Amino acid sequence: MITKEKFVVDPVTDEMRKRARKLGIRTVWERFKENHARSKDAPFQATCMTCQQGPCVDVKRTGVCGMSKDIIIAKNLVSETAIGASAHVGHGKRIGNILRGVGEGSFTAYSIKEPEKLDMAYKGLGLSGAETDREKAVEVADAVLDDLSKLTGVPRMLVYRALAERKKLWEEKGILISGGCPEIMEAMNRIAMGMDADMENLLMGACRLGLVDSYCGMYPATTIQDILFSVPKLVQIKTNLTVINPEEINVIVHGHIPVLADAVVGAAEEYNADPANSPKVNVLGMCCTGMEVLMRKGVDYAGDILQQELAIATGAIELVVVDIQCTQPAIVDAANHFHTEVVTTDPMSKIEGATHIEFDAERADEIGRELITMAVDNYINRDQTKVYVPNYEPHDMMGGFSTEQIIEALDKVKPGDPVGALVDNIKNGNIRGVAAVIGCVTPRDEYGYRTVELLRELIKNDIMVILTGCVATVASYHDLLKPDPSYPGVGESLADVMDAIATANGLEALPPCLFMGACVDNSRIEEVLNAVANHLNVRIDQLPVAASAPEYIAEKAIPIGFWAVSLGIFTHIGDQPNVAASKRVVKWLTDDMEEIFGGKFYVEADPYKTAKKIIEVIDEKRRALGI
Numbered sequence: 001m002i003t004k005e006k007f008v009v010d011p012v013t014d015e016m017r018k019r020a021r022k023l024g025i026r027t028v029w030e031r032f033k034e035n036h037a038r039s040k041d042a043p044f045q046a047t048c049m050t051c052q053q054g055p056c057v058d059v060k061r062t063g064v065c066g067m068s069k070d071i072i073i074a075k076n077l078v079s080e081t082a083i084g085a086s087a088h089v090g091h092g093k094r095i096g097n098i099l100r101g102v103g104e105g106s107f108t109a110y111s112i113k114e115p116e117k118l119d120m121a122y123k124g125l126g127l128s129g130a131e132t133d134r135e136k137a138v139e140v141a142d143a144v145l146d147d148l149s150k151l152t153g154v155p156r157m158l159v160y161r162a163l164a165e166r167k168k169l170w171e172e173k174g175i176l177i178s179g180g181c182p183e184i185m186e187a188m189n190r191i192a193m194g195m196d197a198d199m200e201n202l203l204m205g206a207c208r209l210g211l212v213d214s215y216c217g218m219y220p221a222t223t224i225q226d227i228l229f230s231v232p233k234l235v236q237i238k239t240n241l242t243v244i245n246p247e248e249i250n251v252i253v254h255g256h257i258p259v260l261a262d263a264v265v266g267a268a269e270e271y272n273a274d275p276a277n278s279p280k281v282n283v284l285g286m287c288c289t290g291m292e293v294l295m296r297k298g299v300d301y302a303g304d305i306l307q308q309e310l311a312i313a314t315g316a317i318e319l320v321v322v323d324i325q326c327t328q329p330a331i332v333d334a335a336n337h338f339h340t341e342v343v344t345t346d347p348m349s350k351i352e353g354a355t356h357i358e359f360d361a362e363r364a365d366e367i368g369r370e371l372i373t374m375a376v377d378n379y380i381n382r383d384q385t386k387v388y389v390p391n392y393e394p395h396d397m398m399g400g401f402s403t404e405q406i407i408e409a410l411d412k413v414k415p416g417d418p419v420g421a422l423v424d425n426i427k428n429g430n431i432r433g434v435a436a437v438i439g440c441v442t443p444r445d446e447y448g449y450r451t452v453e454l455l456r457e458l459i460k461n462d463i464m465v466i467l468t469g470c471v472a473t474v475a476s477y478h479d480l481l482k483p484d485p486s487y488p489g490v491g492e493s494l495a496d497v498m499d500a501i502a503t504a505n506g507l508e509a510l511p512p513c514l515f516m517g518a519c520v521d522n523s524r525i526e527e528v529l530n531a532v533a534n535h536l537n538v539r540i541d542q543l544p545v546a547a548s549a550p551e552y553i554a555e556k557a558i559p560i561g562f563w564a565v566s567l568g569i570f571t572h573i574g575d576q577p578n579v580a581a582s583k584r585v586v587k588w589l590t591d592d593m594e595e596i597f598g599g600k601f602y603v604e605a606d607p608y609k610t611a612k613k614i615i616e617v618i619d620e621k622r623r624a625l626g627i
Ligand code: BF8
Pocket: 256, 287, 288, 304, 305, 325, 326, 439, 440, 441, 468, 469, 470, 471, 518, 519, 520, 553, 554, 556, 557
């Protein structure tokens, strides 16, 4: 067992944190300490700011209106969940509009890269009659956008993707949703003053938002991005701040929708293709946009949400261009220490002090070139004496495990029955179970401690681990995404399975954990689980699987959690959301939900206790299935 104190943190991040401190750049870690210290003294766990009778701060019994502490806490949780769901629905809306424009022929920078996936979505959504791919694209886009806005009727995407048993259960429990936007509006409505004052009703409302997040946000995003930018295939890239090359012009693409990043990568390739242009442009990814372009374009990955200021602190970044979500506004302060330009591009996501160049899909190529020119022109402003990149090799990472890629690889093991190849190994115990470890990283404890130690424990115990989101960053810094034929730290029987899959596919090895993509690609996880449940002819909640978000921080993680539990998955979170002051709310989330959905939340910060619990749950499910 490794304690927090003994955990060897990524030395690159550690070195850059010290450098940032010396330069007077305050990073997320400093700001966390400052704010956390304050919030400990005044835990706003039951504070209601809804109406002007209040604010009712740190409520002990009831607010001025008589609302109990439990209701206030449930209401606040619905509010956070709605914010999270709105982020993914916003993503769905933006990418739906891009697909529509491509179909109509107005967004010529993009094309339909995966007609097969388009056709699958087209038929899956129940559409018919279109003759060309472009017509199909318009219809798929319209269906997805209609899912976002319809006042009545279930979203087509939910009908298409969720298993029949779940749909029936959700209908019985009264949480089958209509359009994503009306659902978010009703969630806001129910928490207005004098509205919903029933804890269970409020929390079931949060479950609805979980479905909104998935079927009106994550699924549309993954599906359309695959159609427009290709279905990810196995890819090898390099990770960590050390991919920043002091000899080149460095551009970071940051955010969540890979539409702008695609244009930037294209413009950089164009620039680099001209032998007269020197130095070359080095485009690097950050946060989920970074994951999207690493999965599909093999772009190296510079860092996660916690490393934004540190990347700038190298002094070697000419341009950071962001789209939406997870951008720390503090990057502008960090950039002010150097020549670095920060450019925002979405009208809903501006930062004071940054340059705003609004993204326009009709001019995507032009904007991509404009941004690259901006970076090239800014290079002469770089002060080489202020450049510092720690002297470590970047890490190797294999990614690209889309559902399609997983199925293709398994098909080589068991031709004609790829899911059977997985199921056979689950049944015979070579794979003890599957854990989806997802979400963010937090400045709460040693960088990556919880995630990395949890992953190590799981793979050691033959649990197959699939990853999405920033947790993959720290996993890669500890070589858990590096294919190594000796499978270090992987349980013997799991290593044998991985080796067999690798051999069947002509690969030297698979990485210890499989990276499935950005946070919206959690939808891929459901695809895999649905396929396994169908093959075994059981419900998802019967499968030996678990989910974990050991270090979640974003609001988006909350609806994802509600969706996972509504699917019937035992879902670990590393920190209590702001609900600890209500025993009733905590009990409902960590206990009562199991009665309703077969899944529940489990809260634990310690990675070893978490791993033990996950293994226990998986073993219990195995016993119940008689395997
Ligand atoms: O959606 S894992 S910090 S980057 S929220 Fe954000 Fe969390 Fe990273 Fe992407 Ni996801």
